[in-house]
Amino acid sequence: METVIAFIIIFGSLVTFHELGHFLFAKRAGIMVREFAVGFGPKILGIRKNETLYTIRLLPLGGYVRMAGEDFDTVQLQPGYRVGLIIGETGEVEKIYLNRNVANPDVLFLETEASDLEKDMFIKGYDDEGQLVRFNVSRKAVIYEKGQETLIAPYDRQFESKSVGQRAMAIFAGPLFNFILAFFIFLAIGLLQGVPTYEPIISEVGSNGPAQEAGMEKGDLVTGVNGTPIETWQEFALVIQENPGVPLQFEVERSGTRQILEVTPKTVTEKGETFGQIGVTYTSPVEKNPLKAVAFGAEQTITWIKRIFELLGMLVTGQFTIDALSGPVGIYKATEDVAKFGIYSLMNWAAILSINLGIMNLLPLPALDGGRLLFFLFEAIRGKPIDKQKEGMVHFVGIVLLMVLMLVVTWNDIQRFFFSS
Structure with a gap:
């Protein structure tokens, strides 16, 4: 049970800090963050604060920050579609109901003729009396559909509206924060345990x-x-x-x-x-010195970054095979072994895992942060973005291949730790 708790705390912390990097730099660029999730799968807990839903999900194997404008999450009202509107005191639309049956006497129903919920921010259509009316839409308007609430994202709050540099930084910040977390863990070890002389x-x-x-x-x-x-x-x-x-x-x-x-x-x-x-x-022997602890944190972070890149080089050159890789099962087993040596060993292990997570995400592979950064580089060189459907297809294929790789690595872990003689 202690190993399970240690694994969840360590992996949850690494994922949370990784996603925090994405979140902070997205907000800094003015991008609306719809959800900050730790874990995948069904939602266990969700708290909404301002425009962001913070969730904890069932499978503690990752996380994500869902930004406005990604994955085609914007709402398009087709001509002829009947919607219900709540008009605020300023005369702007504050709520849009896509359900046809809304039990609210304040709702004004409209058969849409034209709308723009991203740039010009308006809805135009025919009311129940057949008159053509036009309303401006509030930048903070909420869309209701089948019990779900979606905050409107004006175009200037969407991911794609930002410069290549701002988008790249929002993506790069995730791995960057993993390196920063590793530094602070090593720093804490140096302050609490002392710096080896x-x-x-x-x-x-x-x-x-x-x-x-x-x-x-x-x-x-x-x-x-x-x-x-x-x-x-x-x-x-x-x-x-x-x-x-x-x-x-x-x-x-x-x-x-x-x-x-x-x-x-x-x-x-x-x-x-x-x-x-x-x-x-x-x-x-160890020495407790704050300045040396800072140097120790930086030195260990750089050392482990170099070591992991060396291991990746060995994988590329065939010096060891995919059988040597470990997935969640292998990481869990290693966490169990490391935990036997005490809290400082666990902290050291967490720092190494954080660096590993950062580097793995920076690999120029589809669906990973590095793959997205590669597309931004192409965009900067070409002067225009890659077609979104083509990019989406590349990332989809990448996700499928990564899932296959994860299954293979997990199966290898299971055979290694549970069926090996």
Whole structure:
């Protein structure tokens, strides 16, 4: 149960922050946001505030920000269509009923002749007395149809009315916020747990290993190897790994005194690779310093961005196959394993997942943020947008292919974790 809660909190937070990026930059550009959803599928909870409906949906596997003008969500009143109107004190239409039977004595029924609910904002038609009348429509008018309320979106509040730069930023902001979230998680780890100093201090010395035989003790600070200064544990470990069976002169500080210890790393072969080991373990000392915590947050974020891009490069070049990829089941299982090591490990895992989510969304594939950004680039180069029907078809095909990929990856996860011997 704890794993389920941790998974929902982590994944829900990543999705919420991702969609928050889209939401904030859409609002900044003046785009009407109809819905801010966390999850997919049936609605569990919905709260409307101003012009946006905030919802939590059943499947915690994603989310979306629905902007006005996307997915052909605008209402078109065809000539001859009978509508009911509520006229406000200013003489403008404030409510439009598309249902033919409305039990409200204040409703004025009209047989539409012409209308424009996006730019000129008017409705013209014949009333019940056969007279042709024309009304201006309020920019905040609401359309009612089959129990659903839809706020009118004037063209200047729609996604497509904005410049290429504004639209691109509203889309790019989602992945950007995932990177920002990762930075703040790493920053929190640095502030709460401390920043690793990576000093080469021996944490434990194993029994009957080369280090113990040479007289190395817990707490020894390694300052050099064969006359070369050593400043970090990574440098120390690399020297050992690269010199199996080679005698090494270690310079160590112990209780304020300098000592020289000769250690010969034993040769170890695993998965076809040979390296050296001396039988010590390491836990990096930490330092609580706000400025270093900020640097640590930035450094870890950049490091993991590079690592994930390296893994993507390996996938493209065939160094590992699709079988190595993990979907929701794999992420859940990994979350279960990471949770055993405590809250800071979970936080670190959440930051890595956030970066991964940001990068995956930036891939130039249809239906992903990166795919949409690619279309904006084409539009900027051509000087005019791609035909919306053609773009919509490309994204539809992309969604289908992504769903197939998700099913394949999920099936691989199920076989790996539940049916493997």
